[in-house]
Amino acid sequence: MEESSRPLDALNEARNKRVIIDLKNGHQYVGKLKAFDIHINTVLDExxxxxxxxxxxxxxxxxxxGDTIITISPE
Amino acid sequence: MEESSRPLDALNEARNKRVIIDLKNGHQYVGKLKAFDIHINTVLDExxxxxxxxxxxxxxxxxxxGDTIITISPE
Amino acid sequence: MEESSRPLDALNEARNKRVIIDLKNGHQYVGKLKAFDIHINTVLDExxxxxxxxxxxxxxxxxxxGDTIITISPE
Amino acid sequence: MEESSRPLDALNEARNKRVIIDLKNGHQYVGKLKAFDIHINTVLDExxxxxxxxxxxxxxxxxxxGDTIITISPE
Amino acid sequence: MEESSRPLDALNEARNKRVIIDLKNGHQYVGKLKAFDIHINTVLDExxxxxxxxxxxxxxxxxxxGDTIITISPE
Amino acid sequence: MEESSRPLDALNEARNKRVIIDLKNGHQYVGKLKAFDIHINTVLDExxxxxxxxxxxxxxxxxxxGDTIITISPE
Amino acid sequence: MEESSRPLDALNEARNKRVIIDLKNGHQYVGKLKAFDIHINTVLDExxxxxxxxxxxxxxxxxxxGDTIITISPE
Structure with missing residues (x-):
């Protein structure tokens, strides 16, 4: 996620890699980032x-x- | 839900299949995914x-x- | 609500029939579905x-x- | 509020009549419905x-x- | 605030008069209504x-x- | 903040002056108002x-x- | 972050510098500000x-x- 100037560029670099997603309700999802959109709606595999x-x-x-998500970071 | 690049494509592949929907209030709905829109308003059958x-x-x-939904995943 | 591809089509099929509406605050309203719009603002009779x-x-x-509603289903 | 097809038509039929408005914080307002808009911002008299x-x-x-309102119904 | 058909007309009639504003967090502000906009962002004097x-x-x-406000009424 | 007819005009008159900002979570920030926008995103100095x-x-x-702010007032 | 007239200008001046981000849930993130957008979606490095x-x-x-953020300030 280096050298990108927009937040979604950073998500794009994480595509097909494993990420940790922390939700507002305290739950955590871990998986391979397959898709996301401007609302930060996200699809994980595995x-x-x-x-x-x-x-x-x-x-x-x-x-x-997307509106349930706090952070997305590489595993 | 493989090989799709947008989150709604993934939902589209789940159409007419059974899915589990987790809501923000902790409730869970399980049924056949019949319809959804960009707000993630969703209709389940059975x-x-x-x-x-x-x-x-x-x-x-x-x-x-849609705004009550956290996750949608195949049963 | 069969064979419809958009969530609002499903609501349209329920028009003039009795439905159960569950709200975010735990309250439940039951009545005949008279009207709704894209925000899911809804009018019930009886x-x-x-x-x-x-x-x-x-x-x-x-x-x-509409923003107080979780689910709408036939009675 | 009979025979209307859009939710705001139903509110329009209640204009100048007494209504009960239930709010998300549990408070209740009762008065004559003078005005409303698409956000359901509402003005009551008396x-x-x-x-x-x-x-x-x-x-x-x-x-x-409007965003504080759950329901509006005739008194 | 008589004879107006839109909610913001009613606020306009209250301009330069003292109003009571009740907020979602239970706080109450009282003052002279100087300005408001379509989001119900509001300025009070005194x-x-x-x-x-x-x-x-x-x-x-x-x-x-504006999004913190429940009601605005004349003092 | 006198004689202004729109809420953001009032904020503009407070520019470069010290203001108190009360937030929805009960926290309070005090500083010199340097910048704000239509969402009420705000920058304070000192x-x-x-x-x-x-x-x-x-x-x-x-x-x-901006969406965390309840009130902005001169110190 | 001096002499800027719009809040996002101030964020732009903090780019590539270390910032403290306070979230609505009480968590705090510290890192180098790499990217942000108009929703205040933000990417930190290190x-x-x-x-x-x-x-x-x-x-x-x-x-x-972005909608989980309260404040962003230099470390």
Whole structure:
């Protein structure tokens, strides 16, 4: 995510890489970033939901509504 | 939901398949994805509301307002 | 609400039929669906407010602001 | 509010009649509906604020911001 | 605020008069209505903040962001 | 902030003067108003964060996102 | 961040410098400001999450959704 000037460029560089997504309700999703849009609606593949570092649920693919997201960072 | 580049493409691939929808209030709806729009307003058929894995209510068809949704994933 | 491809088509098929509307504050309204718009602002006729299955208040006609709604489903 | 197809038509039929407005914070306003707009910003005349059925405050005219409203129904 | 058909007309009639503004966080501001816009961003002059009827803070002029407002009514 | 008819005119008159900004989370920022926009995104210079009247943190310059603001008033 | 008249100009002057971002949920991120947009979506490099002054998590690069942000200030 270096040398980019717009936030979505940074997300674009993370495409197909594993990312950690922290949600407003305290939940955390980890998976391969497949898609996102300007609302930060996001799709992860090979995704899992984690709670305090432990896997709570394996989801395969998951669509996450953008307005529930706080941060997206590389795993 | 493979090989799609926009989040709504991923939802489109899930059409007519069973999905799990997690809401901001902690409720969970499971059913066949019949329709959705850019606000993520969603219609499920053969739907049921679940609480901690158990069926709480059978709804048949249900319209879910998009801004109440956190995640949509295949069952 | 079968065979429709957009969520509002599904609501349109429910017009003049009795529906259950669940709100974000936990309240539930039941009545005949008379009108709705793209914000999901909704008007019910012969409406009643229910709390845990029991009728709390009879309202006749009621206008419900769309952003307070979680789900709309046939009674 | 019969035979109208859009939610704001229903509000229009209630103009100059007494309505009950329930707010998201649990407060209730009762008065004559003088004006509203597409945001459901609303003006009541001869208005009073009620708490559990009892008059808490007499307001004369009151402007209510639309995004605080849950329901509007005839008294 | 009589005989107006749009909510902002009613606010316009209250211009330069003293109004009570109730906020979503329970605070109350009282002062002379100097300005407002379509978001209901509002400016009061000779303003004071009140808590349960008692003056808590004298503010002179105050700008209030519209999305924090529930009601505006004449003092 | 006298004789202005739009809320942002009033903010403009406060430019380069010290203002108190109250936030939705109860925090308070005090500083010289350097910039604002239509979302009420705001920049203060020589800013400090206060809690119940006492300085909690000195910040120099601070950007405040508009949707977190309740009121802006002269110090 | 001196002499700028729009809030985003002030953010632009902070580009490539270390900033502190305070979020609505009480979390704090510190890092080098790489990118932002009009929604205040923000990307930090060499970022860390802090809780009451102590480093809780090192994140490298992090994308922060703008609507979760309260303030951005130089470290």
């Amino acid at each position: 995704a899992e939901e984690r709670e305090e570092g432990e896997v709570k649920r394996k989801l395969g693919t998951v669509f996450i509504r | 739907a049921e509301e679940r609480e901690e894995g158990e069926v709480k209510r059978k709804l048949g068809t249900v319209f879910i307002r | 409406a009643e407010e229910r709390e845990e299955g029991e009728v709390k208040r009879k309202l006749g006609t009621v206008f419900i602001r | 208005a009073e604020e009620r708490e559990e059925g009892e008059v808490k405050r007499k307001l004369g005219t009151v402007f209510i911001r | 303003a004071e903040e009140r808590e349960e009827g008692e003056v808590k803070r004298k503010l002179g002029t105050v700008f209030i962001r | 800013a400090e964060e206060r809690e119940e009247g006492e300085v909690k943190r000195k910040l120099g310059t601070v950007f405040i996102r | 970022a860390e999450e802090r809780e009451e002054g102590e480093v809780k998590r090192k994140l490298g690069t992090v994308f922060i959704r």
